[in-house]
Amino acid sequence: MPEESRDSPNVSNVAxxxxxxxxxxxxxxxxxxxxxxxxxKNLLEEWKREEREPSDVWNESHVSGRIRxxxxxxxxxxxxxxxxxxxxxxxxxxxxxxxxxxxxKDFFPPRTAATGDYHPHLRMARERLEPLGVEIVESRDxxx
Numbered sequence: 001m002p003e004e005s006r007d008s009p010n011v012s013n014v015a016x017x018x019x020x021x022x023x024x025x026x027x028x029x030x031x032x033x034x035x036x037x038x039x040x041k042n043l044l045e046e047w048k049r050e051e052r053e054p055s056d057v058w059n060e061s062h063v064s065g066r067i068r069x070x071x072x073x074x075x076x077x078x079x080x081x082x083x084x085x086x087x088x089x090x091x092x093x094x095x096x097x098x099x100x101x102x103x104x105k106d107f108f109p110p111r112t113a114a115t116g117d118y119h120p121h122l123r124m125a126r127e128r129l130e131p132l133g134v135e136i137v138e139s140r141d142x143x144x
Contacts, residue, residue: 081107091115095136098125105132115139 060067084090087109092101095114098121113135116122126136 077103080104084109089113093139095121095125095129097121098128098134098136101125101134102128102132108132108134113137 081104084104084107089111090109090113092112092114095101095116096118098114101114112133114125114129115137116125117139122136122138130136
């Protein structure tokens with residue numbers, strides 16, 4: 001089977017850095033490469049196998065060395081810390097296990113609360129944040 005043309009919407013073009021509709025180069029292109037249909041099928045099967053594996057919260061060690069990402073030029077954490085200056089209250093929706101919110105502990109306003117709906121995460125968030133005076137509220141489907 002001949003390789004598809006560069007102008008047709010396919011995996012090879014996306015891997016080469018074109019957007020799925022082939023209108024422009026994707027800004028997050030890591031490198032130019034060509035993915036053959038058989039290779040993509042094998043990769044897709046591998047992803048499906050991994051998806052079925054049990055996950056340990058946010059442990060991403062199983063993909064260590066396989067993910068590349070560009071860091072932004074600005075810091076979200078610094079932006080939040082600046083925004084907290086002078087605040088009287090903070091509400092963190094869907095806090096997860098509270099790890100990220102915990103990093104802001106020195107900047108907590110007088111009233112700080114967090115929500116979550118996943119019991120394993122809520123337990124960890126409570127252990128991590130309640131000793132700091134953070135109220136953890138269980139919310140169902142992010143409905144308060």
